Amino acid sequence: MGLQAIKGFNDILPAEMNTWQWVENVFRQLLSSYNYGEIRLPLLEYTELFSRSIGDDTDIVEKEMYTFHDRSNRSLTLRPEGTASVVRAFIQHGMAATGNINKLYYLGPMFRYERPQKGRYRQFYQLGAEVFGEEDYHQDAEILIMLARYFHVLGVGSAKLNLNSLGCKHCRPAYRQALQDYLQRHGEYLCGDCQRRMQKNPLRVLDCKRPDCRKVVAEVPKILDYLGVDCQAHFDGVIRLLDEVGIDYHVNPFMVRGLDYYTRTTFEFIAGDLGAQNAVAAGGRYDRLVEELGGKPTPAIGFAIGMERLAMLVDSDSVPVSAPFIYLAALGESALNILYPLRHKLNQAGVGAVLNYRQKSLKNLMKKADRNNVVYTLIAGDQEIEQGAAILRNMKTKEQQTIPLNTLFTNIREVFDGHQNN
Numbered sequence: 001m002g003l004q005a006i007k008g009f010n011d012i013l014p015a016e017m018n019t020w021q022w023v024e025n026v027f028r029q030l031l032s033s034y035n036y037g038e039i040r041l042p043l044l045e046y047t048e049l050f051s052r053s054i055g056d057d058t059d060i061v062e063k064e065m066y067t068f069h070d071r072s073n074r075s076l077t078l079r080p081e082g083t084a085s086v087v088r089a090f091i092q093h094g095m096a097a098t099g100n101i102n103k104l105y106y107l108g109p110m111f112r113y114e115r116p117q118k119g120r121y122r123q124f125y126q127l128g129a130e131v132f133g134e135e136d137y138h139q140d141a142e143i144l145i146m147l148a149r150y151f152h153v154l155g156v157g158s159a160k161l162n163l164n165s166l167g168c169k170h171c172r173p174a175y176r177q178a179l180q181d182y183l184q185r186h187g188e189y190l191c192g193d194c195q196r197r198m199q200k201n202p203l204r205v206l207d208c209k210r211p212d213c214r215k216v217v218a219e220v221p222k223i224l225d226y227l228g229v230d231c232q233a234h235f236d237g238v239i240r241l242l243d244e245v246g247i248d249y250h251v252n253p254f255m256v257r258g259l260d261y262y263t264r265t266t267f268e269f270i271a272g273d274l275g276a277q278n279a280v281a282a283g284g285r286y287d288r289l290v291e292e293l294g295g296k297p298t299p300a301i302g303f304a305i306g307m308e309r310l311a312m313l314v315d316s317d318s319v320p321v322s323a324p325f326i327y328l329a330a331l332g333e334s335a336l337n338i339l340y341p342l343r344h345k346l347n348q349a350g351v352g353a354v355l356n357y358r359q360k361s362l363k364n365l366m367k368k369a370d371r372n373n374v375v376y377t378l379i380a381g382d383q384e385i386e387q388g389a390a391i392l393r394n395m396k397t398k399e400q401q402t403i404p405l406n407t408l409f410t411n412i413r414e415v416f417d418g419h420q421n422n
């Protein structure tokens, strides 16, 4: 077999890109309407950025990063997620000081060395956003409502919101202690990784997928029983706002997420139709990360959507198709000479036009026009050209009209404008 792409690294072909582009366009429009600005970040960062933010004991940092040394022997990593880089950029460019830019969104590939399966790839795309400087629970709910509406617009009704709070630096230590005490009592049933993590970072045990560990985790103390007054009020506030707008959610006190930086609200949108890899989007608050990475204390919250998983949930029939407007059917050399410049003129005026170069059979041309889903076809054969005209055919109604060659451009423009205004 010839050269193949690397396992877990996919080509996204034009047929799928139609859905991707629509999903991305709706995302951009929605995020702009909520006053987010786009940020583009490098794919490579110093490894330390990820180990310090995501956490040394997480699966991502321990097992899944594409890390290598460059020619100057610096340890670099292909980004496994976007949040750490956005925080780095936020601090590096002094965005806190400018005050007004505090809502950022990004689109792009992420890299994790996971076992590839349906919905899980080694290069995958995320649509994500981060908000800096807003501590209020209204911000948490704003993001959740915005995401729920986004899924609704895309016709992805099945994504169900799972919600938890991980508390803050004041209430977490008591929970951590209770969790550790419990895990120590049941340590013999835990896997090797969890026995090790239980000491250093017991919350990570809640994330283990191994069946024996899951059994132990089913009975662990719940973080929600340990929230302090402020964290409880914050969580209640989010829930009240969701109730008010009628967004369905499920409180899952065992959901800790696979990254260490979270505080307070955490969430995942789960879609049953996706199979084992069922989280289509996820995120939460990370009120301490900016400070931990060297910035001024700044509360923050964000989310990321898995593009491949979202595209799987979107019904491709509901995606608007962007077909060319007109098919220019040149039946012969003299027709081609006239339609060739016309095609460029139309394209440059924003009218989608395709042209055949060497085709003699009208029947085949009409088939091609049909396959291209065009609205109109312009037919020009030697006979028409001799008479100084071409035939414009509406592909839906089958109505035809004869158009003089010297007004082809203006006539087609008029028909196009009329079609756009309909």
Ligand code: HAM
Pocket: 080, 081, 082, 083, 112, 114, 119, 120, 121, 122, 123, 124, 125, 126, 128, 129, 130, 258, 279, 280, 281, 282, 283, 284, 285, 301, 302, 303, 304, 305, 306, 307, 308, 309
């Ligand atoms: P995450 O849960 O690691 O969170 O990833 C977010 C989403 O990316 C997942 O829900 C899933 O849809 C998709 N995803 C993750 N790994 C893969 C994979 N291997 N293949 C395909 N899709 C995948 C984060 O990345 C956080 N940065 C989210 C966040 C933003 N939290 C705060 N701000």
